Amino acid sequence: TVSRPMGLRGKQQQGTSRIPSQFHKEERVAMKEALKGAIQIPTVSFSPKESNTTALAEFGEYIRKVFPTVFSTSCVQHEVVGEYSHLFTVQGLDPSLQPYMLLAHFDVVPASEEDWEVPPFSGLERDGFIYGRGTLDNKNSVMAILQALELLLIRNYIPRRSFFIALGHDEEVSGMNGAQKISALLQARGIQLAFLVDEGSFIVDGFIPSLKKPFAMISVSEKGAINLMLQVNMTPGHSSAPPKETSIGILAAAVSRLEQAPMPNMFGSGSLKTTLQHLANEFPFPTNLILSNLWLFQPLVSRMMERNYVTNAMVRTTIALTMFNAGVKVNVIPSTAQATMNIRIHPAQTVQEVLELVKNIVADDRVQFHVLSAFDSLPVSPSDDQALGYQLLHQTIRSVFPEVSVVTPGICIGNTDSRHFTNLTTGIYRFNPLYLQPQDFSSVHGINEKISVQAYETQVKFIFELIQNADTYQRPVSDLHEL
Ligand SMILES: CCCCCCCC/C=C\CCCCCCCC(=O)NCC(=O)O
Ligand SMILES: [Zn+2]
Numbered sequence: 422t423v424s425r426p427m428g429l430r431g432k433q434q435q436g437t438s439r440i441p442s443q444f445h446k447e448e449r450v451a452m453k454e455a456l457k458g459a460i461q462i463p464t465v466s467f468s469p470k471e472s473n474t475t476a477l478a479e480f481g482e483y484i485r486k487v488f489p490t491v492f493s494t495s496c497v498q499h500e501v502v503g504e505y506s507h508l509f510t511v512q513g514l515d516p517s518l519q520p521y522m523l524l525a526h527f528d529v530v531p532a533s534e535e536d537w538e539v540p541p542f543s544g545l546e547r548d549g550f551i552y553g554r555g556t557l558d559n560k561n562s563v564m565a566i567l568q569a570l571e572l573l574l575i576r577n578y579i580p581r582r583s584f585f586i587a588l589g590h591d592e593e594v595s596g597m598n599g600a601q602k603i604s605a606l607l608q609a610r611g612i613q614l615a616f617l618v619d620e621g622s623f624i625v626d627g628f629i630p631s632l633k634k635p636f637a638m639i640s641v642s643e644k645g646a647i648n649l650m651l652q653v654n655m656t657p658g659h660s661s662a663p664p665k666e667t668s669i670g671i672l673a674a675a676v677s678r679l680e681q682a683p684m685p686n687m688f689g690s691g692s693l694k695t696t697l698q699h700l701a702n703e704f705p706f707p708t709n710l711i712l713s714n715l716w717l718f719q720p721l722v723s724r725m726m727e728r729n730y731v732t733n734a735m736v737r738t739t740i741a742l743t744m745f746n747a748g749v750k751v752n753v754i755p756s757t758a759q760a761t762m763n764i765r766i767h768p769a770q771t772v773q774e775v776l777e778l779v780k781n782i783v784a785d786d787r788v789q790f791h792v793l794s795a796f797d798s799l800p801v802s803p804s805d806d807q808a809l810g811y812q813l814l815h816q817t818i819r820s821v822f823p824e825v826s827v828v829t830p831g832i833c834i835g836n837t838d839s840r841h842f843t844n845l846t847t848g849i850y851r852f853n854p855l856y857l858q859p860q861d862f863s864s865v866h867g868i869n870e871k872i873s874v875q876a877y878e879t880q881v882k883f884i885f886e887l888i889q890n891a892d893t894y895q896r897p898v899s900d901l902h903e904l
């Protein structure tokens with residue numbers, strides 16, 4: 422079924438006139454140049470303790486320079502939180518309306534220069550694309566949110582509904598110093614949010630071979646995670662007379678067992694089932710019938726989902742080996758070997774259950790387990806007709822991307838700063854108004870990350886529209902009758 426945004430009637434609210442999302446040539450040039458400048462600042466998070474703080478501070482100066490109206494308009498207050506993160510409070514005209522939040526982050530993962538076609542912090546434009554680390558994850562959102570607000574304020578728009586813009590500086594390494602502190606600050610002020618919009622999902626295109634049309638997936642939850650370090654200690658010694666087993670060999674065998682034994686397929690108890698049911702009619706025969714009758718074909722579909730990395734990540738807990746350390750010299754048998762892995766937990770499992778499974782697969786008492794950090798999957802946000810945030814996104818997708826016929830709830834396989842805001846709202850939505858194809862997904866944390874100039878302009882337009890839609894929302898007629 423293709424659900425329609427039932428809660429919204431698209432009618433103008435008295436006193437607020439609609440501003441068309443049309444930008445003239447000079448504005449469009451300025452907005453892409455502003456994004457390029459943001460990409461050129463290497464705001465890299467290396468680890469929770471190591472980031473490029475000079476660049477983080479420079480980024481703060483940069484946004485002041487390119488968005489002067491945001492920083493000088495009286496209805497917008499700006500605060501720096503946790504040294505480098507930014508919180509903007511945009512005061513709306515109607516205090517009876519519950520505020521919402523637009524969330525994004527401007528730190529990025531490292532990028533090694535030699536692998537890229539263009540230098541990753543150059544922000545170079547080539548063939549209609551702006552290249553660089555952060556063009557999709559997530560400086561595009563940071564800049565588009567501020568750009569949309571700048572353009573609205575220049576046009577003398579005064580919002581009716583208050584909203585916050587929160588820009589985190591350490592999302593790629595936990596968000597503890599940025600998003601978490603912003604959340605605590607707002608909680609101390611007694612703020613509750615109507616909803617929140619963050620990065621995390623897209624208009625997805627080409628991830629399922631027989632589905633030819635792109636669809637918008639709004640992630641209403643995200644997977645849990647464990648950062649786990651395995652360690653083996655053995656007696657060190659001379660490499661000329663090695664023991665039968667070394668710390669490296671024991672650990673390598675343990676992690677190999679983990680790679681060879683995937684966690685169970687949880688398709689039957691996950692939200693991917695709901696997502697596919699929403700999409701069933703978009704598939705050709707016989708897939709449409711198969712997806713409409715999951716009671717019968719669930720085993721078949723759950724196996725189909727395992728065929729590519731992304732849909733596989735949606736049906737099970739995944740384990741990625743990301744760091745491996747041992748040894749200091751070629752003729753010295755090391756005492757210690759360490760392997761660190763990043764586990765993403767399917768919502769149908771808990772941290773404890775997954776740790777038990779991992780221990781049973783390793784099945785070697787010489788391997789020590791050190792949990793570096795862990796959290797369960799996030800609560801599922803509402804996506805029904807009454808869910809304001811979901812319906813506003815739905816409405817805005819329909820108007821900005823009229824060619825997209827299906828909007829569906831889904832799960833985010835990555836983690837986002839939004840998980841720090843569960844104390845402020847039950848309506849957490851992860852959606853980037855951009856098309857994403859498998860090769861784009863590979864570039865996120867990978868090489869040659871890029872955004873088309875046209876896609877970035879559309880992202881600005883989307884936020885420009887979303888802010889105005891949040892001001893013109895009217896409760897459904899059925900609700901009003903009940904009053
Ligand atoms: C039928 C379903 C097909 C679905 C295809 C899904 C396509 C992929 C959509 C979203 C990709 C997830 C992006 C994740 C962004 C996470 C941001 C991030 O890097 N956070 C840090 C971290 O997770 O470590
Ligand atoms: Zn991100």
Ligand SMILES: [Zn+2]
Nearest residue numbers: 530558593866
């Ligand atoms: Zn990221």
